[in-house]
Amino acid sequence: MYSEPEPDTAKRMRETHATAAAALGSTPVGPDEAWGWRGRTLSRAVSTPLGAGWLRLVCAPAEKAGGKLWEGPQEAERFMPPAVPRPRLRERLAWSDGDYGYLAELYDRVADRTVTTEEPILRAVPDLDEAWWSGLSTAVDAIAEVPTERVAVRQEYLDRAMPQYLGVSLDTTAPAWSTAHGDLHWANLTGPQLTLLDWEGWGAAPAGYDAALLHAYSLLVPETAAEVRRRLGHVLDIPAGRFAELVVITELLQTTTRGDNLELEKPLRGRLGHLLGQAP
Numbered sequence: 001m002y003s004e005p006e007p008d009t010a011k012r013m014r015e016t017h018a019t020a021a022a023a024l025g026s027t028p029v030g031p032d033e034a035w036g037w038r039g040r041t042l043s044r045a046v047s048t049p050l051g052a053g054w055l056r057l058v059c060a061p062a063e064k065a066g067g068k069l070w071e072g073p074q075e076a077e078r079f080m081p082p083a084v085p086r087p088r089l090r091e092r093l094a095w096s097d098g099d100y101g102y103l104a105e106l107y108d109r110v111a112d113r114t115v116t117t118e119e120p121i122l123r124a125v126p127d128l129d130e131a132w133w134s135g136l137s138t139a140v141d142a143i144a145e146v147p148t149e150r151v152a153v154r155q156e157y158l159d160r161a162m163p164q165y166l167g168v169s170l171d172t173t174a175p176a177w178s179t180a181h182g183d184l185h186w187a188n189l190t191g192p193q194l195t196l197l198d199w200e201g202w203g204a205a206p207a208g209y210d211a212a213l214l215h216a217y218s219l220l221v222p223e224t225a226a227e228v229r230r231r232l233g234h235v236l237d238i239p240a241g242r243f244a245e246l247v248v249i250t251e252l253l254q255t256t257t258r259g260d261n262l263e264l265e266k267p268l269r270g271r272l273g274h275l276l277g278q279a280p
Contacts, residue, residue, distance in 0.1 A: 002119060005039025013042040016097070017057045020104035021046055024091055026053055045109060052109035054087060057102060058200075065101020068150060069200040070094065073105055075150065076199035083142035085135065085195045112190040114197065120185030121264065122218045128191050133231045135194040140210050140232060143202070144178040150203030152182035158206075158247060165253040166246065166272060174247075176240040180205035185217045208241035212248040219267035242275055249275075 004010050021028055026046035034043040036058075043056040058070075077089045087107040094103045115126045158172045181188075182201035189196060211232035218225040228236075235241050249268050256265045 002035045002037050004033070004035055009039040012100075013039055013057060013059060016059070016102055017042050017044065017055065017104075020057055020093060020102070021055055023093055024055065024104060024106050025049065026055055026106060028055070046106070048090075048106070050090070053090065054107045054109045056105045056107065058105070060101050062096050062099055062101045065094070065096060065103070068203070070103055072150070072200040072202055075148075076202060079146055079148065080199075081142050081146070084139045085193075086199065087195060087197065110190055110195050110197070112193045112195065114187050115189050115191050116186040118187075120187045120217050121261065122186045122221050122224055125221055125223050126186070126191060132191055132194050133227070136189070137231050139194070139196060140181075140184075140235065143181055143210065144207070144235075146179045148179050148203055150179075152180050152201055152203035153205040153209060153247060158250070161254060162246065162250045165250045168276065170246075174206040174240075175243055176207035177204050178207040178209075179203065180209040182209070184210040184214050186214075206240065206244045206247050208235040208238070208244035209247065211235045212241065212244040215245070216248045216252055216264065216268065216271070219264060219271065245271065245275055 005013070018028065021044075026048045028044045029047050030045050032045065035041070036043075040060070041056060041058050043054060046053045046055045060069075073089050074092060076086065080086060087110050089105060089107055091106045092103065094101070096102070115128075116122060155172075155174060158174065162172045163169060180202065181196060181199070182203060182205060183198055184196070188198045211228065214232070215225055215228045215236065218228050236245070249272050252261050252264055252268055255261045
């Protein structure tokens with residue numbers, strides 16, 4: 001999903017991934033590696049006595065290891081309905097080693113690749129058929145109906161961040177809440193067979209959040225952004241959905257202040273102007 005991190009981080013993560021694979025009775029196969037943001041995760045295909053698998057290693061500072069992000073995939077395995085296609089979690093192992101905490105998760109192998117391989121942002125029209133888009137709409141609706149006490153986006157964050165990063169005074173009270181995947185972008189979706197990956201952060205968010213996030217990450221490809229709106233317009237083109245777009249724009253504009261998603265800043269501000277009823 002992301003580029004390889006700094007050499008010291010890459011070396012440590014590779015060594016720890018190999019240790020985790022052995023502990024879970026699996027063997028890495030092939031040269032391909034899937035890195036997370038700044039080397040926070042490393043995933044590889046593995047072979048196991050039960051067949052092909054996928055071993056994902058998560059790292060965090062020891063004092064921050066555990067909690068919601070650690071438990072998300074396990075709870076998704078328990079609560080997500082069959083209408084939400086996802087890799088099945090077989091085993092997990094958590095431990096600490098000095099300054100770092102680690103979580104190894106062994107999943108069934110998903111044969112299809114993610115729509116984008118290096119980053120969440122879409123840069124070309126993907127070759128996705130009717131069944132894929134229909135399945136996405138069904139999955140987004142099914143996730144929204146799952147009862148949960150998990151939280152993906154907090155009202156307190158909206159109260160603080162929306163005026164700061166949108167640059168306007170507005171009512172920051174979310175008009176409706178529903179359950180969201182929480183990180184629905186193109187590097188977490190596979191094709192041509194749809195699978196939703198990365199269930200760390202799912203939980204309650206402003207209604208329409210998943211659709212709004214996928215739409216934002218599609219803005220460099222207007223044709224696909226329009227298709228997202230066409231397929232998920234039932235949650236986007238309503239007041240709650242428009243508010244969710246403002247939430248997502250807030251979050252992504254905040255990332256630009258850290259040097260991430262810089263190419264999205266201009267189209268995000270254009271979309272913001274449209275939502276606020278102003279000229280882009």
